[in-house]
Amino acid sequence: MAPGAGLDAILRPRSIAVIGASQDATKIGGRPVQLLQRFGFPGAIWPVNPRAAEVQGLPAFASPAALPEAPDLAIIAVAAEHAAAALEECAARGTRAAVVFSSGFAELGAEGEAAQAALGAIAARTAMRILGPNCLGAVSVAERSIATFSIVLEGALPPAGPLGIASQSGNLGSYTMLLARERGIGVSRFLTTGNECDVDIADAIAWLAQDDATKVVLAVLETCRDAPRLVRALELARDAGKPVVVLKIGATAAGQAAAASHTGALAGNDAVFDAVFARTGAVRVRSVEALLDLGHAAAVCGGTLPRGRRTMLLTASGGFGVLLADAATAVGLELPAPEPATQQRILSVVPFASPRNPVDATAQMGARPEVLVEILAAILDDPNCDALLLQLAASLYVPRLRGVFLPALKAMREKHPKKLLMLSVHGPADAVAELTALGIPVVDGVDASTATLAGLCALAEARRTPTPPTAALPPAAPLEAAALCTEAAAKRALAEAGVPVLPERVVQDAAEAAAAAAELGFPVVLKIVSPDLPHKTEVGGVVLDLGDAEAVAAAHDAMLARIRIAAPDARIEGVLVSPMLRGGVELILGSKRDPVFGPVVLVGLGGIFAEIMQDVAIRPAPVDEPEALAMLRGLRAFPVLDGARGRPKADIAAAARAVAALSRFAAQQAATIAEVDINPLLLRPEGQGAVALDALIIPREDRP
Amino acid sequence: MAPGAGLDAILRPRSIAVIGASQDATKIGGRPVQLLQRFGFPGAIWPVNPRAAEVQGLPAFASPAALPEAPDLAIIAVAAEHAAAALEECAARGTRAAVVFSSGFAELGAEGEAAQAALGAIAARTAMRILGPNCLGAVSVAERSIATFSIVLEGALPPAGPLGIASQSGNLGSYTMLLARERGIGVSRFLTTGNECDVDIADAIAWLAQDDATKVVLAVLETCRDAPRLVRALELARDAGKPVVVLKIGATAAGQAAAASHTGALAGNDAVFDAVFARTGAVRVRSVEALLDLGHAAAVCGGTLPRGRRTMLLTASGGFGVLLADAATAVGLELPAPEPATQQRILSVVPFASPRNPVDATAQMGARPEVLVEILAAILDDPNCDALLLQLAASLYVPRLRGVFLPALKAMREKHPKKLLMLSVHGPADAVAELTALGIPVVDGVDASTATLAGLCALAEARRTPTPPTAALPPAAPLEAAALCTEAAAKRALAEAGVPVLPERVVQDAAEAAAAAAELGFPVVLKIVSPDLPHKTEVGGVVLDLGDAEAVAAAHDAMLARIRIAAPDARIEGVLVSPMLRGGVELILGSKRDPVFGPVVLVGLGGIFAEIMQDVAIRPAPVDEPEALAMLRGLRAFPVLDGARGRPKADIAAAARAVAALSRFAAQQAATIAEVDINPLLLRPEGQGAVALDALIIPREDRP
Incomplete structure (x- = not known):
């Protein structure tokens, strides 16, 4: 199913049945x-409770079957063991979608997983979309559709507005909604996916990407159960021109362990998530506060994102200026004179x-507050100014200053509609609201405002960067098992895939070795070829820097003699003769399987x-050459x-080509190989290319 | 003068004269x-204004001479050009201290510097302490002594309490006071030093360290004009058991440039400030918000600092748990099971x-909120728990939960008075105040609370760490100029100072060279000795790896022949013969002069x-061996x-000894040398020591 399909019934229902409705409003069914x-939900509200004629003043129904019509949405607020039956009844009554609050499923381990799979099966069989279980539900603010038991709404709803919140974590999602309400920031939808037996975070993002009320998507991710769907959803938002700001939690080993224990899903390498966000133009933040700051700022400035990172800082205080300069530098803004x-x-x-x-x-x-307008004008006219960040500390609390500053800002915003003008200011709320209404983003605090501006730059960069072509690689025949066993075979397979290797010969005796060396040119290296000896050095299976035929022949025989003692049972397929190269920088290239994203490619300097x-650097495979270059x-x-510092420039383009070639190989052979290690790839001075000096391919244990 | 002397008149004045007092309360003199x-300042308020009989309802005086008594404190709120005259008149009237608001001094460049020096001279001559110029003055909250024109006080005063604020920047200091007031956090004093013609930040810190009303010092530093005084002030606070939290701005090159332009003072290496804070137990933060969070938390928990970094995180939300784990890891807390x-x-x-x-x-x-007390008890009883951080999101807004959680926290705080129990919670303010009164620090936000906890750990560590002995080195005779000219001489000087070097000989002909080599043992290295050739390699003045007497003799003559052509005018003092060592890791050791802290020592891995x-790593010289080890x-x-990864362990202790020896040398020769470069120091495997293979000493241009 396409991400987002069928979620209308969850977010724009005309009727809502509450299965397990309770008289007690502190209960999740109440x-x-x-x-x-x-x-004031304008549609029908149908409490379902077999033991009550009325719930909180509304007539109650004994079962879904007894409802006057098929509801668009059913809220399931019953104990876990009754959830499946309730869903079946709802589906039988023609319900389009259900939200399952009940907990006690996959978060408890294997037994719960089976129960949860049964819910997923109901969704698949009946086409009734199911949100949850173990979720906080969904809210549409303008429609007053409140399918949640979030404690946050014991207060008030946030104002209706442009931010759509999609969260795997109910608590983080509703805390985001709480902060939005406190700051008067408008929210369109709130959607928490919990254990994701059916509707997942990709559905939620994709639906918001196509929702007219939503201008910016705030996503909270704890895990990813279907990587291609997530990528498609993020691409949908990008293509719809809607900024996506992501709080992806589990950035550290400790956080990932906690997330795995919480969700029951494998974590996936955090850096691979970064790469996926970079490709799809989503911008990552590290806290709920930053999520809201950046999402709100993106909504407020609309199309007026900064043209670049050249930021002018304006302040009335030397101390704040220094602090701003430190903070701006730390988040990667540029400060031209x-x-x-x-x-x-x-x-x-x-x-x-x-x-x-x-x-x-x-x-x-x-x-003399009247000077502000002229200073703003001077800075905004400057060709080196992509964005202006004005720091006003708490001075808008002073009526005399506010009365001059606000008209000045309004005039400048109108005169320079294409340049980002942003404020770092501490209250008051009504002045902030007035500025926001002018399209001027306002953020409280030096660190928060500079980080938000850097986030807006990242959103703008994602919009300017051409989308990398979607990977559509021709299918490759699975590698023969033999290709996976030895260095020589691995190199042949990689060479075919476009990874440069040296001309080499596998020889069977000393004379052949000497002849091959003469043909390849001295000095040469000898290495043992054996499927049983992946760690050649440890058994004396590598000899370097042999300068003439005699030395080659002698070394060949001595090596075989050594290995016959060190590893008498190893199958020997011959000895590899290769030219000995000097000079250059050693890189390590590799690929492995990520539990979330599948084949990934890695590159780093050796040693x-x-x-x-x-x-x-690590990215999902395949990468093209520009992306490989960005990794380097x-x-x-x-x-x-x-x-x-005066070192020779290395052939970086050749390194990027090798990374891209390895990544295509890893992607095409994803069913066959678990891991590739090229250690080292010798990267020679500019124009002289790169060569894989050693390589190892480890097959998947479950290869077909 | 000892730091802090004479500041009583600024912070506890019985009478205040306002020179340049104005009828208009928006003016700095009004x-x-x-x-x-x-x-409600209880002492005398004496407006001085020659053109008014009355100012804001108070009788005004024509001049300081006309005052009824000598005032404790005079506020100078006149134009810069009249400030010196006003100060002279105040001093003549017997005024004990003055606060100069006037700007237009050193911040404007050379001319302003001269005018400012004149103010400093008045202080020195009359013993009247002068705060400023170009400062926001001083406030004592409990005493209602308000010698400031800070716009922040157009609102209200913060409550009287334990935090003393000392700031070079008026705006950052008063913004700190504003945030404290908004959060209901108590402040004892507010003291801004501005351009520091007399009273400096060291005075401010030292006075607060001895002030009974102040329990925690918050310091905002932009520069340092007298490093030894700053160190003494920080030591005074440490010895008084008062935590010092420092917001030192100008951490980046951009920030330092802004600070230099703002203060007119040279920046000093930011990392050296870190070392000074580490030595004196001050803990550094990066924002005003963090300054207040940590200062307040330190005041709230008083003596109950965490015993270590082993932190238990407790939450009611899986998502918040992951976020907490990420944030706690990022700030260096440990999360044992x-x-x-x-x-x-x-x-x-x-x-x-x-x-x-x-x-x-x-x-x-x-x-079931009643479970909290039992879970808290279980965790606080755990031997692996140094501190417990409880995350409650916004749940204290729910009366039902608050009613159970607060008594549970109170009970546990009383039962475990020695274990830090801390909360990460978002309001409401009265619940926060209640918890704070129990001695439970409360911080809003995941990042802020984990960072604050890490700051408390750092304060606790500083308290546990024995104070490094104050540097009291015997004076050293200045080096002879000759010692500074060549590698051989530099090495002799360093060897005398305790930096290990190889046995070496300076020889005058090929035969001597061969004999020296035979004595030292082959292989050897030859290097030219000339005060005119500091870059020996460039003129062919280094030959490595000479294996026998014949090779040494030949290389000697060939080198001299080369150099006679490459540098015919160079004075040749001979050729250095040293043993050729292999194996080990190359370090770079050095010392240079910091514009603020004087001689500093540096160490890093080579290349x-x-x-x-x-x-x-960089620290002020001298360092002792434990501190050198900490640098490594x-x-x-x-x-x-x-x-x-299986590398041999290097002789780290030997490296630390060499760093400490170099640092003592740099400190003792501070008047003579500008820079020392030891590149490389070859660090051999454990137990085999270290040797300086090359060394260069650059004398100060202004050496005596």
């Missing part, structure tokens, strides 16, 4: 009945201002960098390849 | 007159709980790590030395 009435003419304009208005970036208009901005400094550029050690 | 009256018995106790209360860490008590905590990855352990590449 709260929706109360909330639907309290917030204004043009000399701009600096002159600023100084002509405030002679003692600091006209560089941050621009410090000094206490003059409090003494200490990859192994000790954990400086490795993202390494902390990238300057080592890029000619830092 | 606001203090208004605020002193509005907040509870003992099996503890897990059993938790499961006996909530069978479907996740009893590991984070402990997820699930929605059961909402359905890529130090130069490209910027993986270098703090390197990202430390595992390379520590035997990671």
